[in-house]
Amino acid sequence: GENVEQHPSTLSVQEGDSAVIKCTYSDSASNYFPWYKQELGKGPQLIIDIRSNVGEKKDQRIAVTLNKTAKHFSLHITETQPEDSAVYFCAASKTGGGNKLTFGTGTQQKVEL
């Protein structure tokens, strides 16, 4: 089955700096890669996703890049703000896989003032 590895497990960034979280996947058939943000005491919430037919997608301060050859994808957050402090999860799934997501182990990001 699919295996998703996520790094780093913890990340501390200064307010206003950029942050990058990286994930690798094992199943070359995976073609959908969402990123979820989980705030304390809440459920994960989708913040951005990318499908395998594109290499990059942006939404204001966040962006995701995908390298299908290397089987890795990354979340980029620019101009980090205190409200970006949360746990971030990457995930992967594939067409025909029944919408089942395989998650990475999460990154605890803390934005320092």
Add this chain to the structure above:
Amino acid sequence: DAEITQSPRHKITETGRQVTLACHQTWNHNNMFWYRQDLGHGLRLIHYSYGVQDTNKGEVSDGYSVSRSNTEDLPLTLESAASSQTSVYFCASSDQGSTDTQYFGPGTRLTVL
């Protein structure tokens, strides 16, 4: 507004007791999922359903069961609770596409003493 709710939000039980966690969604989604979240493991799939009367085992299904009698609800039952089942449980739902967004509930924190 459409939403997904879970109850109870917190539960303490004793080893050997049967416990049922409720999940209710008002999106009319066909797909529903149960995950458990543990430190160092991210989110792991317990059971999932693609529609009424359909249920399937995920990667960590031992000791858990689900039933789907209507579109809105997918209750998760721990037949005989064990301390290893102390965790935070999340329910999610998605439309019937194979790579559609999953929307998560707020979670249930279960402690088995």
